[in-house]
């Protein structure tokens with residue numbers, strides 16, 4: 001039986017391709033029961049390696065069943081066919097993933113980034129409080145619903161923290177995620193605190209949100225690692241960012257694991273609070289505020305924003321090139 005037939009028997013009408021991962025394909029479908037569109041991740045166990053089947057897939061299924069949060073994709077049902085295909089039916093990220101969104105629209109205004117990043121950080125706080133770590137935070141794993149709310153997905157590398165008899169976290173040794181989002185301790189193969197690793201990836205995500213480009217060039221890991229260990233974060237000159245925003249990114253991209261922010265500190269950071277303080281710095285020039293509001297309207301209200309000027313066009317094209325490179329590299333380096 002092909003996938004469409006399996007789904008039909010379960011009450012779903014299969015739709016278009018939404019994405020393809022390492023061992024999975026993701027399709028849209030219409031659910032007769034729920035009377036709405038859903039996403040179905042289909043994993044063919046026959047094509048997946050043993051490690052994935054024995055360690056990662058069971059964890060993904062366990063975590064999806066356990067988590068329940070407004071910024072985490074909702075799971076409706078999981079079933080397996082007798083010929084070894086696993087179907088994971090979830091809420092649909094109607095607006096696709098964040099990487100695609102930023103590639104299409106360029107960097108996000110800080111107000112929009114703040115709203116999305118707060119949602120993401122609150123999902124991570126929820127997970128970390130349950131002792132669940134994600135270990136694969138990246139823009140492709142952040143979906144957007146129809147109002148552009150963040151929905152975290154892909155728990156394929158997640159796990160529950162292991163603790164010793166005294167309750168101390170046992171360090172992880174498995175390299176998880178993608179090099180572009182990986183913390184220096186992970187890239188170096190040093191056993192790592194997985195919650196602390198998640199924060200680094202959050203730093204990379206926020207950088208991409210507000211800059212529209214990646215913080216490090218991962219085509220040369222040695223060079224990238226050197227920059228990371230020297231705590232150097234290069235913000236593109238073409239972007240005007242508030243001091244607070246840069247400070248938060250800088251503190252998440254902290255190579256010293258004992259000094260990197262924890263999720264509560266991220267949520268308490270001044271940039272995460274209501275926009276007033278940020279408005280003072282980024283919207284201070286008269287007349288700029290309405291332009292900023294237009295940008296937000298463009299993101300939320302209309303299909304496409306105002307036409308960029310020639311100069312902006314060039315910057316956007318550069319950004320897109322950068323992000324195309326990022327998605328290529330992420331695919332190449334996904335482990």
Ligand SMILES: Nc1ncnc2c1ncn2[C@@H]1O[C@H](COP(=O)(O)OP(=O)(O)O)[C@@H](O)[C@H]1O
Pocket residue numbers: 018019020021022023024026039041073090091092093094096097140141143153154156
């Ligand atoms: N619920 C969903 N709604 C919309 N798109 C989705 C959904 N789930 C996955 N996708 C798309 O499919 C891609 C791969 O799905 P993911 O669960 O991340 O698989 P993998 O574990 O193989 O990376 C995502 O990056 C996203 O673009």
Ligand SMILES: [Mg+2]
Pocket residue numbers: 021140141154
């Ligand atoms: Mg993924």
